[in-house]
Amino acid sequence: MLILKNAMIVEFSPPAVRNGIDIVIEGTNIIEVSPGAAEKYKAETIIDLKGSLVMPGIVCSHNHFYSGLARGIMANIKPSPDFISILQNLWWRLDRAIDEEILYYSGLVCSLEAIRCGTTAVIDHHASPAYIKGSLRVLKQAFEETGLRGITCYETTNRNGGMTEVEAGIEENVEFAVLCDKDKRDSNNTHLVETMIGGHAPVTIPDDALLLMKEAIDETGRGIHIHAAEDRYDVSYSHHVYGKDVIQRLADFGLINEKALIAHGVFLSDNDIELLNKSDAYLVHNARSNMNNNVGYNTKIPQYKNFALGTDGIGSDMLEEFKFAYFKHKDIGGPLWPDSYLQFLFSGNNLLERYFGANFGKVAKGYKADLTIFDYNSPTPLLEQNIGGHIAFGLDSRDVDTVIINGKVVLKNRQFTFDVKPIYDNARKAAQRLWDKMDT
The missing domain is CATH 2.30.40.10 (Urease, subunit C, domain 1)
Structure with missing residues (x-):
């Protein structure tokens, strides 16, 4: 006691x-x-x-622990004038270079820094195309060794290996969900880590992949965690190739429900927002990341029923994210005040409740x-x-x-409560190896 x-x-x-x-x-x-x-x-x-x-507890509702060793990166990055080139020249090169050891230390340092900032839970979204099978177990190990609560998933995508890559990502999500279910049964409900069914973004997920994601959701009882409308290109691509708004396309495959987490949504239509609201789904806003990538600003924040805050890989300091999100909103003439952002900070606890089946977000009996x-x-x-x-x-x-x-x-x-110096020493070595791999 x-x-x-x-x-x-x-x-x-x-x-x-x-x-x-x-x-x-x-x-x-x-x-x-x-x-x-x-x-x-x-x-x-x-x-x-x-x-x-x-x-x-303070929750970071969208993060990328695989990016933890990118800080101050010294790899050879070409000029990237738009969001797609940022993905191609930086992030998709970085995630392809991740192996088990790199992922382990990235997960550890991200977990430690989340705790140090007062964040008690992180909802993670993972990618490592050269190391898919077993990757979520490595992240689970990092969460558990540090004591951080988490939800993670693997981002299903076809951008490197077509449907073979899609199937590997789905398999990793489903196998990890089975492991989480076992933990829940065996640990008397003390388990720290849960999972979602991850997807990169609609622009790299063809219809056949969406069908497999729906099957995974039905099999595991989880929901999707996916980027959508982070950049205008995602919306334009959906209109050009599929003739649909982004969320409408996902909803047509049965992927939008009360356990769905949509990250960014900068350019969602009013109809898409209505679909999310009717389904009781969540939109997670990542103000600093949007500013860093110059993708634009979500001017429709007041329209959402369920709205939470994340960092999209820029650390896990949610008090700093609160400040950036609020001040950016005021900078563009937004109508909301800090009390609204207090609710957004709280909302991640509702997401935890939907996955852990327990009470979160209050200092009260039974929580x-x-x-x-x-x-x-x-x-x-x-x-x-x-x-x-x-x-x-x-x-x-x-x-x-x-x-x-x-x-x-x-x-x-x-x-x-333990010595973290060796972790950071090894993380720096892993980071250098990651940067070197990106340039080979």
Whole structure:
């Protein structure tokens, strides 16, 4: 049993601030939240927070852990004037160069940095065309060794090997789903890692591949995780080749449901948005990535029923992503205020609930004990009405002190519970080898 005494609890949805509260954790769940609750129990560990701020778990709802060793990349990258050339000259060369060791260390450092930033769960989207079979198990290992909660998948695509590559990607997703189901049965619901059925983007997924993805969804009970309308080219290609809007094409194959996660959606039509809303599906916005790739801005954010935030591989610092997303929205004259972005930050927890079959996103009895503790000395009153404003203009990942995931302390007093230096030493070697492979 773990007890957190004298906490200031700050929740996102609905916004709430409570002072002087004790949090009692048994196993992976919160069993009581109330003033003075610590006096009722005998616990192995008691942490007196002395009024420190406790938030429910923060989720990065779209990420690419395979890109973790691309930071400062020194490979020979040709000038890339548009999004397709960025993919061809950088990312599709990088993912083809990934092998098991490179993926392992990329997954480890990305997991560590997510935790260090106060992120308790990451929804990952993976690609390594030269190492498909077994790749998701490697990412699972990285999640579990660091203690990070995650959902991952392999992005089905035909861009390197036609239908042979498609079938290998589908097989990897289905086999990994079977493994996750086994974990869930065998671990008394303490498992950390789940899966989706991944797809790269409609532009590299022919109709035959969409049929196979639907079969995988039916077989596994999962939903799709796919990029769509990240760039205008994806939309134009769908209209030219298939005569359909992007989401309409996916929906015609039965791929849009309450477990579907669509990343980006910068250029989705009003009809596509209506399809997502009616299906209770999710759109994940990646503001920094969109800015970095100069693909444009999603001007239709207020139209979405379910809307969450991700990073698309630019780290896992969701408090920084919150700020960029909000300020970019205001920069283009958007009508939303920080309280809307607080809801977007919370929404990833709803995605977790749909896959783990447990309660996430609140500091309350019966919820998973995924918590972030901040050493945040606010210079102004912190109230339920202004939580979003504190995140937009003050609270930062530098304030993260302790992180608890699945009831386990994985970061305490800004330090991991194990030596991470060898991991970073080996990651740098793996990164150099990755860069060298890209140029050979």
